Amino acid sequence: MAETVSRPADPADIVSVVTAGVAARSPFDPVSHLRLMVDGRHVGWLPRKHADILAGFDGVLGQPDGQGAITLLPGRTTVPARNAALATLATQLADAGHVRGWRNELFAVTPTLEAEPLAVIERAAARFLGLLTFASHMNGIVAGQRALWISRRSPRKAVDPGMWDNLVAGGMPAGSDPLETLVRECDEESGIPPALASQAEAHGVIDVLREIPEGVQWERVYVYDLMLPADFVPHNRDGEVAEHRHIDPEALLAIMADCAMTVDATLVTLDALRRRGWAGIQP
Structure with missing residues (x-):
């Protein structure tokens, strides 16, 4: 089912709505x-x-x-x-x-x-x-297209059930590292084989600090992009993803403007759109 949201026509204004939504969901005193x-x-x-x-x-x-x-x-x-x-x-x-x-x-x-x-x-x-916790998030970029793959979290998840997320996102257990975590989550969440997942490009770190019902999310998010073959279709293997969606930047911005994507995934996605200059977002 597609999300609809009343939004400005100017992409820069849409991004302002998105960032305002992130700020509203990220209080910290x-x-x-x-x-x-x-x-x-x-x-x-x-x-x-x-x-x-x-x-x-x-x-x-x-x-x-x-x-x-x-x-x-x-x-x-x-x-x-x-x-x-x-x-x-x-x-x-x-x-x-x-x-x-x-x-x-x-x-x-x-x-x-x-x-x-x-x-x-x-x-x-x-x-x-x-x-302080750590996580790896990955933007799934479709090769040769102005499009990404995203995922929707299972409604049974304890945190952010049913919300949209990056194609792959996972917390980092003790003793793991960012790429190791990512490769494992790629296989479990989207059926991406390790040989392909290990080609993901690192794009820095985004820090999240906000009050949440459980307490505090203080998380260091390691950002990755992976170029996926045009014919690749993700499939979930661990039951933690309800669906995947192939989506263009404008429709993705609409989802984010509606606050239907998690805060950390929204920040990671905006980072990718800015780097590519997609949807009028300048790097």
């Missing part, structure tokens, strides 16, 4: 959050209301330092000890209904992708704590 620290490193933005919840769990948080920072697991000084404590905490939070969408997948607790993880935690609990 630092005063309402605490800088979450582990071993003196900033690893997250903890909502103060979640700090109040965690105060009921013994030994999880230290005392705020008076400068907007608080330490996670102050009594644990080794990675194994932190891992064990966070595994218990994630289970307790899920049992209490504070986190949902359990993944059985571990995310790193870290200040940067390059640093050795200070701990790992169940993915479902990462945004409750406002942890």
Whole structure:
């Protein structure tokens, strides 16, 4: 079913609508959050209301330092000890209904992708704590055409169900890297074989920081483009994609202007359109 949206005729005006929509969906008030620290490193933005919840769990948080920072697991000084404590905490939070969408997948607790993880935690609990996370997103560009492939998230997804997304997008588990994550997700989400997926071109990083119902999305998104053969038709293999769509830039802008695409995918898509000068968007 095609989306319809009342939009300006000038592409630049449409882009303004899109960016305004992203801004409206991306509030963040630092005063309402605490800088979450582990071993003196900033690893997250903890909502103060979640700090109040965690105060009921013994030994999880230290005392705020008076400068907007608080330490996670102050009594644990080794990675194994932190891992064990966070595994218990994630289970307790899920049992209490504070986190949902359990993944059985571990995310790193870290200040940067390059640093050795200070701990790992169940993915479902990462945004409750406002942890820095990492993801790979890919624009599927159709060779020889002014068109892209996009995907719609399954209505059963715990996060952004039913929304439009980049052709391939996936969170980066602990121990993985951006391209490895992308190649795996290409196969699972769109049936793109590894030999083709590994040809994806890297186009930098987009940082996302916003308040969401689960807590905070603080995510470093690694951006890729992949040129797909004109006769390639994606097919989902893991049940996480409801449909794929071959689409031109103008129709894609309409979807984004209607806020029907996720925030991170919208930013990644705008980046691709700008680089190509498509739909009147200048690089």
